[in-house]
Amino acid sequence: MKPIRVLLVDDDPLVRVGLSLMLGGAGDIEIVGEAGDGAEVAALAERHSPDVVLMDIRMPTLDGLAATEILRAGPQPPEVVVLTTFHADEQVLRALRAGAAGFVLKDTPPAEIVDAVRRVAAGAPVLSPAVTRQLIARVAGADPARERRARARARLDLLGDRETEVALAVGRGASNADIATELYVSVATVKTHVSHILSRLGLNNRVQIALLTYDAGVLDPED
Structure with a gap:
C-alpha cells in the first residue's frame, strides 16, 4: 500500500520537528513537505500532492483558516486537520465550515495524532458530529x-x-x-x-x- 503523504504547516520549527519525528515513525506515513506559513501551502500542495495537511491556525502572513479555504476550493484537495491549542475557538469552527475534516490539540498524545492522520486519509472525520455541535455551542452560543x-x-x-x-x-x-x-x-x-x-x-x-x-x-x- 502507498504511504499516506502528509504536509506539515506550523510557524514553530520545534512543533514541525516534533510532528515529523512522531509521524515519520509510522511505517504507513510519509512527510512530503513542511511550511512555516499558510502562504506557502498552495504551492507545496501542488508540488507534493499530499493526502493530508496538518494545519496550524495562527501563522504570521496567511493563517491556517485562509490556507484551508484555498486548499479545499481547489480540484482534488487534500484533507485538512487543524492544529490548535484551544478546544473552543472561533477560527477552528470556521476551518470546519471551510472543509477541514477535524482538529487536534497540539498536546494530543502522539498515537492519537497518528490515528487522526490515518482516519482522515481513509475518509473519516477526526471528530464526531456530536463533538462538533458541542464546539459550536461553546463558540457561537446556543442558537444560530x-x-x-x-x-x-x-x-x-x-x-x-x-x-x-x-x-x-x-x-x-x-x-x-x-x-x-x-x-x-x-x-x-x-x-x-x-x-x-x-x-x-x-x-x-x-x-x-x-x-x-x-x-x-x-x-x-x-x-
Missing part, C-alpha cells in the same frame, strides 16, 4: 443566527425525504451502520445517500453535514 438558520433550512429543503433522514442522523452523530439499522437499509445504501447529500449541497464531509443540521435548528435538543 436567524439568517444562518433560514439559509441552512433552505439548503436542507433541496434534499429528498430519505436524504433528509440520513442528514439528520449524521447530525446526531450516528454511524453508517447505526443509520442502516434505523432506516432498515444496507450500509452501502447509506453511503450512497451520504455521497448524494455531499454532492447536492456542495459539502466536503460529514462534519459539514452536522454543522448544517445544527445551523438549521432541526435536531431534537435531547440529541
Whole structure:
C-alpha cells in the first residue's frame, strides 16, 4: 500500500520537528513537505500532492483558516486537520465550515495524532458530529443566527425525504451502520445517500453535514 503523504504547516520549527519525528515513525506515513506559513501551502500542495495537511491556525502572513479555504476550493484537495491549542475557538469552527475534516490539540498524545492522520486519509472525520455541535455551542452560543438558520433550512429543503433522514442522523452523530439499522437499509445504501447529500449541497464531509443540521435548528435538543 502507498504511504499516506502528509504536509506539515506550523510557524514553530520545534512543533514541525516534533510532528515529523512522531509521524515519520509510522511505517504507513510519509512527510512530503513542511511550511512555516499558510502562504506557502498552495504551492507545496501542488508540488507534493499530499493526502493530508496538518494545519496550524495562527501563522504570521496567511493563517491556517485562509490556507484551508484555498486548499479545499481547489480540484482534488487534500484533507485538512487543524492544529490548535484551544478546544473552543472561533477560527477552528470556521476551518470546519471551510472543509477541514477535524482538529487536534497540539498536546494530543502522539498515537492519537497518528490515528487522526490515518482516519482522515481513509475518509473519516477526526471528530464526531456530536463533538462538533458541542464546539459550536461553546463558540457561537446556543442558537444560530436567524439568517444562518433560514439559509441552512433552505439548503436542507433541496434534499429528498430519505436524504433528509440520513442528514439528520449524521447530525446526531450516528454511524453508517447505526443509520442502516434505523432506516432498515444496507450500509452501502447509506453511503450512497451520504455521497448524494455531499454532492447536492456542495459539502466536503460529514462534519459539514452536522454543522448544517445544527445551523438549521432541526435536531431534537435531547440529541
